Amino acid sequence: xxxxxxxxxxxxxxxxxxxxxxxxxxxxxxxxxxxxxxxxxxxxxxxxxxxxxxxxxxxxxxxxxxxxxxxxxxxxxxxxxxxxxxxxxxxxxxxxxxxxxxxxxxxxxxxxxxxxxxxxxxxxxxxxxxxxxxxxxxxxxxxxxxxxxxxxxxxxxxxxxxxxxxxxxxxxxxxxxxxxxxxxxxxxxxxxxxxxxxxxxxxxxxxxxxxxxxxxxxxxxxxxxxxxxxxxxxxxxxxxxxxxxxxxxxxxxxxxxxxxxxxxxxxxxxxxxxxxxxxxxxxxxxxxxxxxxxxxxxxxxxxxxxxxxxxxxxxxxxxxxxxxxxxxxxxxxxxxxxxxxxxxxxxxxxxxxxxxxxxxxxxxxxxxxxxxxxxxxxxxxxxxxxxxxxxxxxxxxxxxxx
Amino acid sequence: xxxxxxxxxxxxxxxxxxxxxxxxxxxxxxxxxxxxxxxxxxxxxxxxxxxxxxxxxxxxxxxxxxxxxxxxxxxxxxxxxxxxxxxxxxxxxxxxxxxxxxxxxxxxxxxxxxxxxxxxxxxxxxxxxxxxxxxxxxxxxxxxxxxxxxxxxxxxxxxxxxxxxxxxxxxxxxxxxxxxxxxxxxxxxxxxxxxxxxxxxxxxxxxxxxxxxxxxxx
Numbered sequence: 300x301x302x303x304x305x306x307x308x309x310x311x312x313x314x315x316x317x318x319x320x321x322x323x324x325x326x327x328x329x330x331x332x333x334x335x336x337x338x339x340x341x342x343x344x345x346x347x348x349x350x351x352x353x354x355x356x357x358x359x360x361x362x363x364x365x366x367x368x369x370x371x372x373x374x375x376x377x378x379x380x381x382x383x384x385x386x387x388x389x390x391x392x393x394x395x396x397x398x399x400x401x402x403x404x405x406x407x408x409x410x411x412x413x414x415x416x417x418x419x420x421x422x423x424x425x426x427x428x429x430x431x432x433x434x435x436x437x438x439x440x441x442x443x444x445x446x447x448x449x450x451x452x453x454x455x456x457x458x459x460x461x462x463x464x465x466x467x468x469x470x471x472x473x474x475x476x477x478x479x480x481x482x483x484x485x486x487x488x489x490x491x492x493x494x495x496x497x498x499x500x501x502x503x504x505x506x507x508x509x510x511x512x513x514x515x516x517x518x519x520x521x522x523x524x525x526x527x528x529x530x531x532x533x534x535x536x537x538x539x540x541x542x543x544x545x546x547x548x549x550x551x552x553x554x555x556x557x558x559x560x561x562x563x564x565x566x567x568x569x570x571x572x573x574x575x576x577x578x579x580x581x582x583x584x585x586x587x588x589x590x591x592x593x594x595x596x597x598x599x600x601x602x603x604x605x606x607x608x609x610x611x612x613x614x615x616x617x618x619x620x621x622x623x624x625x626x627x628x629x630x631x632x633x634x635x636x637x638x639x640x641x642x643x644x645x646x647x648x649x650x651x652x653x654x655x656x657x658x659x660x661x662x663x664x665x666x667x668x669x670x671x672x673x674x675x676x677x678x679x680x681x682x683x684x685x686x687x688x689x690x691x692x693x694x695x696x697x698x699x700x701x
Numbered sequence: 702x703x704x705x706x707x708x709x710x711x712x713x714x715x716x717x718x719x720x721x722x723x724x725x726x727x728x729x730x731x732x733x734x735x736x737x738x739x740x741x742x743x744x745x746x747x748x749x750x751x752x753x754x755x756x757x758x759x760x761x762x763x764x765x766x767x768x769x770x771x772x773x774x775x776x777x778x779x780x781x782x783x784x785x786x787x788x789x790x791x792x793x794x795x796x797x798x799x800x801x802x803x804x805x806x807x808x809x810x811x812x813x814x815x816x817x818x819x820x821x822x823x824x825x826x827x828x829x830x831x832x833x834x835x836x837x838x839x840x841x842x843x844x845x846x847x848x849x850x851x852x853x854x855x856x857x858x859x860x861x862x863x864x865x866x867x868x869x870x871x872x873x874x875x876x877x878x879x880x881x882x883x884x885x886x887x888x889x890x891x892x893x894x895x896x897x898x899x900x901x902x903x904x905x906x907x908x909x910x911x912x913x914x915x916x917x918x919x
Contacts, residue, residue, distance in 0.1 A: 355851060371735075374781075
């Protein structure tokens with residue numbers, strides 16, 4: 300086998316799947332044109348691919364759309380919440396240790412991680428925004444709070460920088476006012492309790508003894524107010540390797556503001572329970588609804604239906620969601636005729652039901668499966684009038700004609 | 702220097718904001734938008750990948766019902782871990798890695814692997830997998846040939862060893878380059894290509910009766 304044939308064979312798959320540069324691909328095709336062996340090898344792969352492409356993909360109906368999109372809505376709300384984003388104790392950005400004890404980051408490590416990120420222009424513009432915001436924020440806030448608030452500022456084109464800076468200043472001041480109000484409310488007992496936990500954490504992270512860490516009086520690693528003199532002294536001592544003398548330094552015991560959201564609310568909210576259309580749980584039907592959801596999730600439609608029927612009978616806040624799930628249980632079991640009365644009841648009684656679009660689509664599907672094309676079209680007409688659903692309704696309507 | 706270090710800290714800790722130039726609506730852009738609270742961006746990703754993920758799971762690992770559950774879990778995990786998605790990586794790699802890992806865990810827990818036979822009913826009143834393979838050609842003869850072809854292809858793919866099948870599915874039906882597939886399946890690129898070659902060889906053998914028909918296809 301010639302060298303060219305060897306090269307062709309080693310690149311055959313990339314050639315067949317268009318993963319090569321145009322120049323190299325052209326070179327290999329020219330070789331295949333003149334080499335029967337390589338030509339045959341390429342043809343066999345391409346024939347197999349042509350056959351494989353005939354396989355229709357498996358398609359998923361709309362069974363899980365409501366749950367997924369509901370969860371996404373909740374998540375999106377949390378992501379855009381100022382409290383969640385400013386959270387210094389957020390899981391995704393572990394808070395740095397107090398300023399006075401922070402080790403100077405290794406320049407090589409920082410450079411390395413920086414070089415791996417794209418868009419240096421974005422970094423430059425972000426630096427400018429951050430710098431303006433950092434110096435405009437009241438000095439009473441901790442560096443960490445200022446940092447997080449400044450970092451929230453989205454990147455903008457330089458032309459609008461002045462406007463955005465003024466806007467950011469207002470946002471930052473609002474955050475600061477909120478943080479101070481929370482700080483006052485949380486002073487006292489909680490600070491003392493959490494100081495001990497914070498002391499243990501800091502002691503574990505640093506070389507200080509637990510006593511010295513306790514002297515920091517922090518409720519968490521997020522923010523510790525230190526007076527300038529103490530901070531300078533601490534830096535000097537650490538720099539001179541005299542950390543054993545840190546214990547004597549008196550530091551402000553102001554507790555960190557409780558800015559954090561509940562630990563991992565995002566994860567726990569979605570736990571094992573898909574976020575079906577949610578309602579405020581102010582009635583006693585919460586337990587039955589949860590039972591129903593648990594049964595629904597594990598595929599036990601009989602138990603789920605029984606639990607949801609109790610919710611419907613109680614006529615609480617979750618009645619429409621329960622009706623929807625009963626209908627889905629019927630549909631899931633292929634009992635389209637049994638599902639439709641529940642869909643009709645839901646759609647007639649609750650015109651403002653948040654997942655109305657999903658219910659209409661599912662009802663249309665049931666009608667289609669039973670051969671009720673006219674009724675299916677009627678539901679799809681209604682669906683097409685809901686913002687954002689016109690295209691989907693048209694696609695489904697087209698299937699009715701097939 | 703302090704300013705520089707503070708920017709570095711910000712870069713390490715947070716996702717990038719939207720780019721200065723107009724959005725190109727790549728999957729990564731959509732994820733970035735979702736990380737900033739744009740629900741519509743996630744919905745666009747979900748609509749785009751719902752069927753591909755489901756198809757991959759249904760063909761690779763399990764029966765339809767379990768594939769539905771796993772698909773739901775995949776997207777719930779995407780939502781839960783949205784903020785941990787870093788923009789150096791590709792969304793498809795991340796998504797299919799989650800799907801594959803979930804499916805493997807599911808199979809391990811069930812401690813057996815079932816590949817739906819084409820005659821197995823997927824639910825009480827529903828059609829079997831074979832019945833669900835439609836032929837779309839208007840000509841009745843071609844329609845039945847197409848249905849038979851699909852049935853043969855599905856059988857041939859399901860016969861592939863798991864390692865070859867997953868590589869084949871990801872490359873052929875989901876368009877992941879070999880480099881990305883290597884990340885998903887946690888193997889070297891050379892190994893991935895090798896599995897792909899064996900898969901294509903096996904399929905060629907199983908579908909040899911359709912070779913002439915394949916020559917007529919575009």
